[in-house]
Amino acid sequence: MLGCVIHGQGDLRVDELPAPSPGPGQALVAVRYGGVCGSDLHYWRHGGVGDFRLREPMVLGHEVVGTVVSYGDGASASGPVPGTAVAVHPATPCGLCPECVDGRPNVCRDTRYLGSAARMPHVQGGFAAQVVVPAGQLRALPAGLDLKRAALAEPLSVALHAVRRAGAVAGRHVLVTGAGPIGCLVVAAAKAAGAARVTVTDLLPRALSYAASAGADAVVRADDPADPSWPAEVDVAIEASGVAAGLDTCLRLVRRGGVVVQLGMLPPGQSPFAGNLVVSREIELRGAFRFDGEFDDAIALLAVEPGFDALVSAVVPLGEAESAFALAADRSRSCKVLLDFGA
Known part of the structure; x- marks a missing residue:
């Protein structure tokens, strides 16, 4: 399969990657759209975000939506059935640190976040044709919520x-x-x-x-x-x-x-x-850093407010990823740019 991989400052590639398979407690998702975020642009233009610096190639992306393909052992009982349209919550907090215990998992000191160089090895992101994530991070989309609009759920x-x-x-x-x-x-x-x-x-x-x-x-x-x-x-x-x-x-x-x-x-x-x-x-x-339960609220709001569609300024095929990033970086021409993994 193909994925969008950052190898270093200014070195963005569409690489061939091994197709993943879900392990216990995991789900396999066929990604359709991924929103290019400011942090993705920072990795591309500067080789890092804030104090988080690239130290190895990393699949970018944490604003992804698609459909459920399959589950690993023990994961299907609570997850949406295969074929369901879903948004992927990008964070996996540890659940054990003082922040998690205090009900603030968005500032978890040991979280895993899709497409982040905050830890080593880096957490690979969702800009690929298929991605494996913990099944608990899937959110079924309400009927009628278009996948393009749903791609705004994370931001x-x-x-x-x-x-x-x-x-x-x-x-x-x-x-x-x-x-x-x-x-x-x-x-x-x-x-x-x-x-x-x-x-x-x-x-x-x-x-x-x-x-x-x-x-x-x-x-x-x-x-x-x-x-x-x-x-x-x-x-x-x-x-x-x-x-x-x-x-x-x-x-x-x-x-x-x-x-x-x-x-x-x-x-x-x-x-x-x-x-x-x-x-x-x-x-x-x-x-204010990231989010937690607001992800579900965002999906609910997107389902009833079609006005959000105006903020999606372009949808670009994965094969033209570098052009998509250049467009997203030019705010005189764009707002939210989506990569299309199904084109």
């Missing part, structure tokens, strides 16, 4: 978790810095949670147009201080750009006693930080 889960980390947003003004795919999904998640107004900033007009389609009430060019759409202050700010300037904007615009959620992964090492504002304004700065 939407990230957005839902970030909004929940912000606390109650119903009736409040939310600022989102960064209108990439995750930022746009944060917009949709905030509106679904009852936010009264959502303002989004970005440097690119095309990105802001996607944010508007996701439900933003106002969009602002981040490099235009004279734009009348800039709010005087907001109740909650969610930083989704992954750059220090975005965090600075959040800290300066959130009201005294407000909440800032850092969702975007900042570059490795030290970043400039307006820490005095956190002190003098008693701002609550919270991190």
